[in-house]
Amino acid sequence: MADSQSASRLARIPAPVSRVHLVGVGGTAMAALAGMLVDRGFSVTGSDNQLYEPTLSLLKNSRVELMTGFSPANLSPAPDLAVVGNVIVPTNPEAVALIASPIPYLSMPEALWHFFLKDRRVLMVAGTHGKTTSTAMMAHVLEAAGRDPSMLVGGVASDFGSNYRLGSGEDFVIEGDEYDTAFFDKGPKFLHYGARGAIITAVEFDHADIYRDLDHVKSSFRALVEQMDASRVLAVCADFPHALEVSAGARARRLTYGLREGEYRAAKITVGADGARFSVTRGGDRIHESIHLPIGGRMNVANALGVFVLLSAFGVSGDEIAAGLRTFKGVVRRQQVIGEAAGVTVVDDFAHHPTAIGVTLEAIAERFPGRRILAAFEPRSNTARRNVFQNAFAAAFDRASRVYLGPVYFKENDPIAPGERLETAALASAISARGAHATACASNDEILERMIANARAGDVALFMSNGPFDGLKERFLAALRDRAT
CATH class of the missing domain: 3.90.190.20 (Mur ligase, C-terminal domain)
Known part of the structure; x- marks a missing residue:
């Protein structure tokens, strides 16, 4: 899942690891990683200069030892391993001290792969819009179907009261971000996760601080598509032409869906105070009737359709998916x-x-x-x-x-x-x-x-x-x- 430099960093991880320090722990994904490491029995510390809710409460509840501000002193006593968040710049004093030290370090995606993903079936949601809701939705559907998935999402999933969960099932559902990985790895995070199945919800221009233009954004998604071989499944929202474009040469099994375009469509959509209702068609034939999505919104219907398409490809029945969608509570700070x-x-x-x-x-x-x-x-x-x-x-x-x-x-x-x-x-x-x-x-x-x-x-x-x-x-x-x- 990594280039030679990433493989070299992964090879430096000592065995065993007891204490892990996270530089820039206040990010949503970093806070989730911290909690997951604590749950796995590691001693975890983290530093940051700004901590906002709900991340602050999540970190406190997960028993992470928090350090305010960045300083070389945060690396003493030396941890067994450090993880560097992507908000950390190379001139950060703690990062400077880390690089000069013998302490091995990883990016957040590298740490996720090493400790949590490499032995699981990774189901990932990528795209400019709808990643967080779709990821939480897919995890909830799998949980409702008795699959006991693990999850990492860029928000607080209301059904779990957290931005992560560690289950015993084979699936790990993860939000795949196109933002850069770390100051020492400017490639997108989602290239590190080795997804067996992935959804691309949309491709539009975003992250103007790291991407020059839309073509630059599309190059990252093309790299993701090129990484997925014929044993993998890719569900692509056909309502976004750039998503179709970047996935046109996919070796993976590509399934297209949408409200207006695609092989799979949402039909008979109604939206009101009690949420949204829709049916699913494939090639014009209705394959599932009357799905109820309590959170409503047409974009969320598209999100739910993407989840339906991907999970169907991995053997989850339409009835199981519909039952999970019917009880989905959404994500904090999304409508x-x-x-x-x-x-x-x-x-x-x-x-x-x-x-x-x-x-x-x-x-x-x-x-x-x-x-x-x-x-x-x-x-x-x-x-x-x-x-x-x-x-x-x-x-x-x-x-x-x-x-x-x-x-x-x-x-x-x-x-x-x-x-x-x-x-x-x-x-x-x-x-x-x-x-x-x-x-x-x-x-x-x-x-x-x-x-x-x-x-x-x-x-x-x-x-x-x-x-x-x-x-x-x-x-x-x-x-x-x-x-x-």
């Missing part, structure tokens, strides 16, 4: 209703790409028909902060009534020149020209003030960010409760 006060429903979502924002707003509009949507958005991701989607973002908010744009998030390790930065004032004007009332706010506090002033009974307040968004959703809900009393 998650966190409360209601003064007649206003408050929803939290991770959306940060124009496509994701558009389908999230569509899903909320179908779930709460006839209600105004007040949508707050923080340009926080490494792509959203740049102007690469300056025009695409405008159309993404068409289903909102009011839009509140936060200031572009500043990152010291990724400063953006003014000419490359998203212009929120121009974006607000473009959104307003399409029909929604949009405001570029100077601060998150201004968003809060405006939303409190504008909110009325019957509204849905949607907060979208791939970070904590300054606690706005909780503060907004608290303010509504104060107003109600």
